[in-house]
Amino acid sequence: MREIVYSVTEISEYIKRLLEEDPYLTNVSVYGEITNVRPRKGHIFFSLVDENAKLDCVLFGGDNMGIRLHEGKMAIVEGSVGVYTPHGTYRFICSNIRYLNHAGTYQIRFEATLKKLLEEGLLYRPKKPLPRFPKRIGVITSRSSAAFQDVIRTAKERKSPVEIYLFHTSVQGDSAKKELIEALRKANEYDLDLVLIVRGGGSREDLWVFNEEEVVREILKMKPPVVTGIGHEIDRVIADFVADVSMHTPTGAAEYVFPDLREVHEELESLYGRMKNAILEKIAREEEKLDRLFHCLRATAKRKSEINKLTTIRVKELAGKLKNLMLNSMRRKQERVEHLFRVLESLKPTRFLDKGFVVVKKEGKIVKEAASLNSGDTVLLVFRDGEKRARVI
Template sequence: MTAETYSVAELTRAISYALEDAFADDVWITGEISGLNRSRGHVYFDLVEPRDDIGQPATAQLAVALFKMNKEVVNRTLKRAGIARIDSGARVRIRGAVAFNERNGRLQVRMTGIDPMYTLGQLAVDRERVLRSLGEAGLLDRNARVPLPLVPLRVGLVTSAGSAAYHDFVHELDVSGLAFQLTFVDAKVQGVGAVEQVIRALRQLARTDVDVIALVRGGGSRADLATFDDEQLARTIAALDLPVLTGVGHEVDRSIADDVAHTAYKTPTACAAALVSRVRSYRDTTEELWSEIARVAQLVVRDQHDLVRIRARASARAARSSLRAADTDAGNLATRLAREATHTVARAEQRLDRRRDRSTRTAREHLAQGTARLDRSAHVVRTRVPRQITTLDRQLDLTEARLRALDPARLLARGWSITHRVDGTLLRSVREVSPDDILLTRVGDGTMRSIVTEPGHTREAGDHG
């Protein structure tokens, strides 16, 4: 008996009829979209069996065509559910007619509808699975523990070039008037390849000298945020040693990237505004601190000037008193000498005849003694006053040196420093710090940041060394 033989056309027609009989009505199919392509208003993709490991090949797949006339119906269904569009990687439940193309021998599903609730449900399931995995690995709050710099002026930005998110973020920094330095890396934020591009951009910025990284995008549906719910992206953010701020423009839903980031903001503008607020707050605190230092320094200088004037006036009064006393002593001495001389002459005249020679010698001796005493008094006047003036000059020099020593700039230049917290609070004792506190220390030529690993101990009375 000869086996039945088909021509190619006969066999393909038979397959087509068999499929029509087996699948007379539309069927519902679940799977994962792969290789999505849009052409001339139509959409083509493969629906593959979902894989746990993305790197593994699909175990089964079907070609799907969504023609323009049915695409409008599908898009309206998605829009009502809050989904803007479906891209590769999305898990879907679609309705369609099973057909066999006799010309190319391919089996094809001609899509006519979609169940958006299935896609949203799968997103929620995937989200919970990823969050559980990150929590078990201790990654949910790792980036949040990375210290945010006190003055984050060097900002790394990851978003799509030319997007509204990019312009909103950059505009907020520009209008602040602060000296921000922006390093931008372009990356897709949704669709095929978006996850890989964002991860690559984050790692690229992590190798630069930026203080903080901002990951932002504009608004979109829950499905549009699939990139930001990716586990590999979340692990990359958590592992970075730089704080990552997110600004995803979605008022209702929160992405996994928001959960693992240092801080999450509702919009790109809010993210940039937070950076502006932090830098401006530090600037205002610093200006207030230096104004207070200047005020205190002026008070100290004024008090020292007053003290110098008081001491100078006291020294001048003492000098004048000394001079007057010296003048009085000299006058009294001269009067006394004159009186004694008169008495001596009178007595000499009375005894002139018998003691002329003796009286003459006595008078000369008294005159010599008076002259010597006058000379000594004059010497006292000439030597004492200059010494007092010299002493006053030295006191003035010492006071001036003390004033110079009190100048804050000189204190810093000589090795002194000012240490305060990131919020501007000055530190006066080791009791005011704890491990992991972030401190700023100002020295003569700049400011240093440090993290407390172990507080010191205070020196008690009697301690040595």
């Protein structure tokens, strides 16, 4: 029997005909909660959800017509299923939307949790200040996520001398809540200067774990300050309300947290310049005062012969001493600034690695004594240009 081979287009077109010509998928009404509203090029893209499923929808020309959809509202949407064959996707093409009087399940849960926290006063608690130069930063996210890569990239770009500790967790799905709570508790046991909670954008359902009451309460228990960078510009979760600092994206959170040594150097140079100019201006003002004093002395000497040359010499000596005092003060401040530069340079964690030393880590902690290692232990060797895993013999 001869094998029949179809092209991708043929299969896609066949699926398109099946769906678009099915009477059960044409001119039907669908009931659900409106989420993920995204106006784009005059159209409105959104999703209808219930507790078990999501249906992507589009209202063509809706944005141009001034139609505004409301997140969390329940609605009955009329229309038909359509297939976009270039992407192999289907959407519900809307022809009419009727709002219902009650909110959707997700919106009700969101508002109930928020109200509960407000009544307990937890959203008004004082925010913990962030250290300007943190040394140990915990990152709570998925190890394979783009958000974690954004954090690592930002740290490298800013040349920040910090230690980063990853506490891996799923950030969506059935196991996400349990794993996220465990990651928060584990991070709270470490001696960290602050904690970053990051996740890239997604639908409201994808980000829902950060609205869970148990997760939010665990964030409130954190000893170090917490910075969130969850979703994109338009996304907002309850975890953002309880964090000490909330940024719109993972990259924004990382940029807020990691000190940029280039900016620090520029700030010190600017400070040194202002200090030097201030001292020179003070010296110039004192010299002007001395000049005026000399003029007065000369004018007085013409009238009173008892003012002799010794007085003038003494005044010049005092002026010289004053100038030397000013210059010595400026040198001491310059030495202080140079010392600060050396301290900044000494903070680089890689300064020992540049000399050929290797840092040995076990379970995220630096090994300081050989007795703490056992045969068969797996350790991480940190070199200047990368990391390698090794097993103790």
